[in-house]
Amino acid sequence: MAKKKTTKKPSGKKRTKKSIEASRKSRDVKTAKALEGLAEGIVKSALSGREPKMDVPTRSAGNTKWNKSKGILQMGSAAQERQLFNMGQARKFMQTLLHGQGINKLIDQEKTLSLRGMYYSGLHTIQGTKEKTFNDQTESDGILEDLEVSIGALREELHVFAKKRGTMVGNITVIDSGDTIDCRKMGSGGYAIPSICEPDVIQFENVEADFVLHVEKDTVWQRFNEDKFWRTHNCILTEGSGQPPRGVRRMLHRLNKEHGLPIICLLDCDPWGHYIYSVIKQGSISLAFESERLAIPDAKFLGIRAKDYEACGLSDDVKIDLNDRDKTRAKQIAEYPWFADRKQWQKEIQTMLRNGFKMEVESLITKDISYVTETYVPERLAAEDWIS
Amino acid sequence: MAKKKTTKKPSGKKRTKKSIEASRKSRDVKTAKALEGLAEGIVKSALSGREPKMDVPTRSAGNTKWNKSKGILQMGSAAQERQLFNMGQARKFMQTLLHGQGINKLIDQEKTLSLRGMYYSGLHTIQGTKEKTFNDQTESDGILEDLEVSIGALREELHVFAKKRGTMVGNITVIDSGDTIDCRKMGSGGYAIPSICEPDVIQFENVEADFVLHVEKDTVWQRFNEDKFWRTHNCILTEGSGQPPRGVRRMLHRLNKEHGLPIICLLDCDPWGHYIYSVIKQGSISLAFESERLAIPDAKFLGIRAKDYEACGLSDDVKIDLNDRDKTRAKQIAEYPWFADRKQWQKEIQTMLRNGFKMEVESLITKDISYVTETYVPERLAAEDWIS
Numbered sequence: 001m002a003k004k005k006t007t008k009k010p011s012g013k014k015r016t017k018k019s020i021e022a023s024r025k026s027r028d029v030k031t032a033k034a035l036e037g038l039a040e041g042i043v044k045s046a047l048s049g050r051e052p053k054m055d056v057p058t059r060s061a062g063n064t065k066w067n068k069s070k071g072i073l074q075m076g077s078a079a080q081e082r083q084l085f086n087m088g089q090a091r092k093f094m095q096t097l098l099h100g101q102g103i104n105k106l107i108d109q110e111k112t113l114s115l116r117g118m119y120y121s122g123l124h125t126i127q128g129t130k131e132k133t134f135n136d137q138t139e140s141d142g143i144l145e146d147l148e149v150s151i152g153a154l155r156e157e158l159h160v161f162a163k164k165r166g167t168m169v170g171n172i173t174v175i176d177s178g179d180t181i182d183c184r185k186m187g188s189g190g191y192a193i194p195s196i197c198e199p200d201v202i203q204f205e206n207v208e209a210d211f212v213l214h215v216e217k218d219t220v221w222q223r224f225n226e227d228k229f230w231r232t233h234n235c236i237l238t239e240g241s242g243q244p245p246r247g248v249r250r251m252l253h254r255l256n257k258e259h260g261l262p263i264i265c266l267l268d269c270d271p272w273g274h275y276i277y278s279v280i281k282q283g284s285i286s287l288a289f290e291s292e293r294l295a296i297p298d299a300k301f302l303g304i305r306a307k308d309y310e311a312c313g314l315s316d317d318v319k320i321d322l323n324d325r326d327k328t329r330a331k332q333i334a335e336y337p338w339f340a341d342r343k344q345w346q347k348e349i350q351t352m353l354r355n356g357f358k359m360e361v362e363s364l365i366t367k368d369i370s371y372v373t374e375t376y377v378p379e380r381l382a383a384e385d386w387i388s
Numbered sequence: 389m390a391k392k393k394t395t396k397k398p399s400g401k402k403r404t405k406k407s408i409e410a411s412r413k414s415r416d417v418k419t420a421k422a423l424e425g426l427a428e429g430i431v432k433s434a435l436s437g438r439e440p441k442m443d444v445p446t447r448s449a450g451n452t453k454w455n456k457s458k459g460i461l462q463m464g465s466a467a468q469e470r471q472l473f474n475m476g477q478a479r480k481f482m483q484t485l486l487h488g489q490g491i492n493k494l495i496d497q498e499k500t501l502s503l504r505g506m507y508y509s510g511l512h513t514i515q516g517t518k519e520k521t522f523n524d525q526t527e528s529d530g531i532l533e534d535l536e537v538s539i540g541a542l543r544e545e546l547h548v549f550a551k552k553r554g555t556m557v558g559n560i561t562v563i564d565s566g567d568t569i570d571c572r573k574m575g576s577g578g579y580a581i582p583s584i585c586e587p588d589v590i591q592f593e594n595v596e597a598d599f600v601l602h603v604e605k606d607t608v609w610q611r612f613n614e615d616k617f618w619r620t621h622n623c624i625l626t627e628g629s630g631q632p633p634r635g636v637r638r639m640l641h642r643l644n645k646e647h648g649l650p651i652i653c654l655l656d657c658d659p660w661g662h663y664i665y666s667v668i669k670q671g672s673i674s675l676a677f678e679s680e681r682l683a684i685p686d687a688k689f690l691g692i693r694a695k696d697y698e699a700c701g702l703s704d705d706v707k708i709d710l711n712d713r714d715k716t717r718a719k720q721i722a723e724y725p726w727f728a729d730r731k732q733w734q735k736e737i738q739t740m741l742r743n744g745f746k747m748e749v750e751s752l753i754t755k756d757i758s759y760v761t762e763t764y765v766p767e768r769l770a771a772e773d774w775i776s
Contacts, residue, residue: 105757106757109757111614111615111757111758112610112614113611113753113757114607114608114610114611114750115607116607116748116750117607117611117750117753117757119750120706120748120750120751120753120754121753121754121757123705123706123754124703124705124754125703125704125705132705161607161610162607163605163606163607163629164577164606164610167580174575175575176574176575176576176577177575177576178575179573179574179575180573181573181574181575181577185567185568185569186564186567186569186579187562187563187564187565187566187567187569187582187589187590188564188565188582188584188589189552189564189569189579189580189581189582190579190580190582191574191577191578191579191580192555192577192578192579192580193577194575194576194577194578194610195610196576201575201576202575217551218551218552219502219503219504219505219549219550219551220502222500222502222549222552222582222583223501223502223505226499226500227499241551315512315513316513317511317512317513317520318508318511360504360508362502362504362505362507362508363508365501365505365508365509366508366509366511366512369493369494369497369499369501369505369509370499
């Protein structure tokens with residue numbers, strides 16, 4: 001494969017503990033100020049006899065815009081008022097302020113909480129009633145997303161984390177919370193990618209890799225790690241256990257933006273694999289407001305490709321019939337604005353539909369145990385045979 | 389908490405690369421020989437004009453015995469014949485030999501494959517027919533378990549691995565495939581526990597911890613890691629993302645057996661949490677043949693306990709009603725032979741049933757973000773207030 005083309009040399013000067021700590025503090029001050037701003041607006045309204053209310057940007061497919069020049073999904077400008085003196089909005093209004101207060105406390109104490117933890121931390125029964133502040137975690141999660149968009153801070157900046165998934169090895173050193181982790185020496189297990197991968201938690205050192213190979217499943221990742229693919233091909237190897245969580249997406253995004261590393265994806269040839277690629281590349285509707293920090297418009301899809309059944313001489317045994325749901329989903333994905341004008345993607349999805357079957361990365365094992373690591377990926381990398 | 393009581397000092401002499409490599413090789417030779425033995429028996433029968441057949445120990449609840457003195461579940465002695473000239477058994481007979489051959493190849497090549505990989509590697513259409521060797525992965529997985537019990541080798545010894553889950557940090561150094569991983573310096577992400585944790589892959593060094601705190605969920609683990617609980621309480625911190633996979637169970641087992649570390653579990657107060665504990669402690673029916681290498685009879689259940697609603701002064705908000713399925717499940721678990729004569733466990737389950745609700749570890753967050761790490765667990769450890 002050609003060397004990375006857009007390499008930005010790491011700045012050279014190592015960030016000191018002090019400067020990292022300072023940037024963390026300034027991030028926290030910014031988030032706390034935004035929260036205060038929200039609260040202040042409400043207090044002012046109340047004191048001047050006006051109705052307490054706030055504007056919450058609308059998180060919906062209808063308010064999601066495809067920014068073609070940037071190549072990412074973004075949130076539009078539509079917003080909804082949330083009023084205290086409105087029977088239909090009062091509950092959400094109060095929930096928003098309750099979680100705002102909780103987050104302020106987290107920032108104060110320099111701690112983080114999980115989404116489930118936030119639900120519990122805000123949970124109580126309102127005095128003199130049988131009304132709980134939250135009926136379930138879903139309600140709490142939604143309010144946290146409202147807060148993110150309202151004050152323009154990422155969930156990570158609100159000190160809230162989700163379940164983590166995904167591992168990493170390769171030619172890079174990661175500084176995680178002050179600990180130096182050499183990803184070249186992580187054995188068979190690997191470094192577990194944390195949920196919060198912001199620059200004040202995670203820094204990079206000795207980024208010698210030329211690219212990142214991101215695979216869908218941890219079992220495939222293990223095959224690549226066992227064959228020490230990252231060493232022979234000078235890369236970083238990541239997996240996201242299916243649809244990668246935010247931590248993994250943020251990690252890939254930063255490696256791409258800050259170090260110019262191409263992100264090359266090895267996913268299944270099915271609508272789910274295509275959707276995973278789409279989210280890595282352009283972002284998702286539900287997290288459209290974060291695309292700027294998560295989406296990787298120049299991510300590449302190396303395989304498995306619909307042509308591989310013939311190109312690799314695979315047997316009929318690896319075919320998994322597309323069901324009706326797969327076919328509907330494939331057509332929906334083909335119509336995504338960012339795929340609609342990509343000839344390669346139209347051809348890819350059409351070929352899969354014409355084949356009538358899907359294929360998993362593991363199907364290459366029918367050729368040989370290490371066919372995927374020793375032949376398939378190396379040949380495709382050398383030929384730059386991928387689509388994007 | 390009292391210091392570990394059964395501490396076996398690590399042997400002192402560091403295992404050399406050579407000795408590890410030698411033990412790996414001798415393990416492989418042993419497994420390959422057992423496979424050959426299986427094949428030889430069949431060939432001999434065939435050549436002497438007898439019917440080719442093999443005995444496969446029966447993996448079923450009926451053939452699972454509770455070994456009270458060892459405190460583990462074990463497989464009984466029942467076995468089933470698998471004959472080639474029997475319409476109902478020929479398919480399985482051939483599948484068993486096919487996978488036996490595949491594993492022999494893996495051992496030869498010094499490689500490992502995932503369960504899904506094994507399915508694909510054995511998959512083909514039998515010449516001149518439309519019959520596939522395996523209809524799906526479930527069929528393939530079952531045959532691999534048959535092979536394990538037939539030749540008395542663990543799946544890990546057959547070079548086959550499953551999806552990995554679970555992470556680890558704490559006062560221990562792990563040597564994983566020759567790489568030295570200091571679990572005291574693994575940042576917020578942690579060391580991802582591999583699927584295969586056999587002694588020839590994983591060795592331990594500088595085991596300074598007094599015990600292992602094993603928590604159910606990675607989000608709770610993150611709270612403990614962020615508060616650096618393992619440092620203040622000199623322990624190792626692990627999580628298994630729900631029911632811990634074999635890799636995590638094997639890791640815990642080895643820390644307990646080889647280094648005498650007590651395994652102290654922090655799980656939810658619900659039938660699922662109790663079942664996770666039961667599997668860690670006694671083994672499971674489906675893996676009864678591996679209990680000797682996986683079960684930890686002296687594992688302890690620290691919490692959450694049914695009494696904690698009152699003991700910790702929790703609010704009604706944390707109550708999650710037990711549904712009918714929970715109640716049935718709880719009664720089943722109470723009747724497990726290893727719980728049936730444990731007064732503490734009978735009381736625990738009865739109290740939960742009388743309460744009529746379950747509670748999650750996260751419910752302690754309603755007290756304070758760090759109540760679980762700064763008050764709850766430290767107090768229970770100091771008082772040795774757990775059940776087993």
